[in-house]
Amino acid sequence: MTGDPARTWAVLGTGAFAQCLLRGLAHRPERVTTVHVIGRTGQRARDVAALATGHGTLAGTQVSFVPHDAGPAPTERLRPLLRSLRPTLLIVCASPQSPSEARTRDSDWARLLRRAGFGATLPLQAALVRDSVLACADASPGTQVVNACFPDLVNPALHAEGLPVVCGLGNVATLATATCARLGLRDESRLSLLAHHAHLSAPDDLRDEAAAWLDGAPLTELPKVLDEVRTMPRAFLNELGAHSAVPALHALTDPALSYTGHLPAPHGLPGGYPVRIDGSVLSLRLPPGMSRAEAVAFHREREHLDGVRLGEDGLLRLTPGTHAALRAYGADLPAVFRPADLPDLSRELLELRDRLRQTCSSSPPDQKEGP
Known part of the structure; x- marks a missing residue:
């Protein structure tokens, strides 16, 4: 040791x-x-x-x-x-x-x-x-x-x-840090942000956007703020996410420290949440009137933005568009699979990647290039 x-x-x-x-x-x-x-x-x-x-x-x-x-x-x-x-x-x-x-x-x-x-x-x-x-x-x-x-x-x-x-790092924590900077907030405890990895980019439908509360009240200007945040180079956003992780990690391992901020997937929940860590215990810090079940449902309704969903039955499901794109490029992945299948699917994707990295065609035979 x-x-x-x-x-x-x-x-x-x-x-x-x-x-x-x-x-x-x-x-x-x-x-x-x-x-x-x-x-x-x-x-x-x-x-x-x-x-x-x-x-x-x-x-x-x-x-x-x-x-x-x-x-x-x-x-x-x-x-x-x-x-x-x-x-x-x-x-x-x-x-x-x-x-x-x-x-x-x-x-x-x-x-x-x-x-x-x-x-x-x-x-x-x-x-x-x-x-x-x-x-x-x-x-x-x-x-x-x-x-x-x-x-x-x-x-x-x-x-x-x-x-x-x-828990995870980055993603919602990245967006929360950048949002606080845009709003001039020195204390992240005033902000409660629900955001998924997919929200690093703007959704096509505004109804799929992230949600935030400032001092307990809905932050109605969040889409505008996030539009400004998303103009930053991704490398800059990643740096914010990495640095914002440091105090959270310290609080997880040192009972004398505390943390109030945001983290993705605390205790395996889908998406990112406002959290608190006290005595090395990680808990949700949801806005007034929102239950844990409602927060989880918010994220499950937006998992399609990344192209895959995790159902309450524990099965992973590719969205039709994602599955069709994979099939068009020769990936023989099932539309529905178990988490235990991930290692086998990883090996299949690596073999496909090795082949496709060698080619630079304009589009697969049965699919046209989009705008």
Whole structure:
């Protein structure tokens, strides 16, 4: 075991979100003394850890960032690593599929993602999170798992399979932080925002928009505020989301600290919510007159925006448009499947991705390119 478990965290991933999170921790470590940075290559992990260490030096803090090489298949080395480190938190910031690919590339795979919606990548987003929860249960039962990869749907799907994830990061927290900045609010406790991952972009139908309350009263100008927020580059929004996660993570692991803000998928609920953390206990902080069931229903009614729904029966259902887009590009995925099917579907999607990344046709044979 390395260090004091109560002050030891681990971050799985070395991408942009993980880097921002680590920089935030370097400047605000609180009682955390060691953060283990787990990357797919040793050099990448060392570089990212060194960057975070540099920020800690600038901030005058004492947190230590320790790199670890997990290799190209991280789950193979995760169990022995967790058994050795026993961190309080494992924060998953890595998946086989980057959310930015649909926006930044022009292969047939990128075209498929644009047509099908982000929910089509659910099996890929869930892969490392699922493996991480299983690895912790086996090798480090005291470690809590927090997920930054499409938590709005990944976390509920894993909970339906009996695999607990405490909460997610980003998404609603990102939008809440940016909204408070636009409104000039210094205290996020005045804002209650219900927002799904899909609300990072404006919905086609205003009835599908996020909802917010300011000081308990409906925030009627929310669509206008969010329109302004959404003009920010996605990388900037991700940075806000990563930094906003730091005080929430501290409150989860230190009973002396508290947090009032927003998090996606607390305790496996779909979508993002206003929350409070006191004594390391995470609870909802809903606007006056709204029940937990009503808040969950709000998000279930908007899951279609990402192209996949999780029913109360525990089954995942692709929307007709998403399923049709996948079939048009050669994906033989069922329209309805169980959370336990996600690993097999992930392997199928990876094989399809390998093929489609090599091509750059204008459209599949049976589907025209949209506007």
